[in-house]
Amino acid sequence: MSSQNAQRALTINQRINEATNQILSEYQEITHLAPVASKDKVATAAETYQIEGHAASMVRAIEDLLVLSRSLKEAWILSQVSSSLESHSV
Secondary structure, eight states: OHHHHHHHHHHHHHHHHHHHHHHHHHHHHHHHHHHOOOOOHHHHHHHHHHHHHHHHHHHHHHHHHHHHHHHHHHHHHHHHHHHHHHHHOO
């Protein structure tokens, strides 16, 4: 494995770890805010707004993972196609 491929793999792993940690962190914040027992309407409304923000952040992190997954699939398919074309030309 070349150093360029190793660096690329490290970058991909870092992106996966960051997105996963972001999702987990936001989920924990949501579960922390979720209990509504003995809260007034104002506090509940404020926490609902915070939960929506955390959920939006989770969606962005998940979308980042989907984009990364798609990029990996495309790279794999293109490398398969190029190696297939090379084998037919030889």
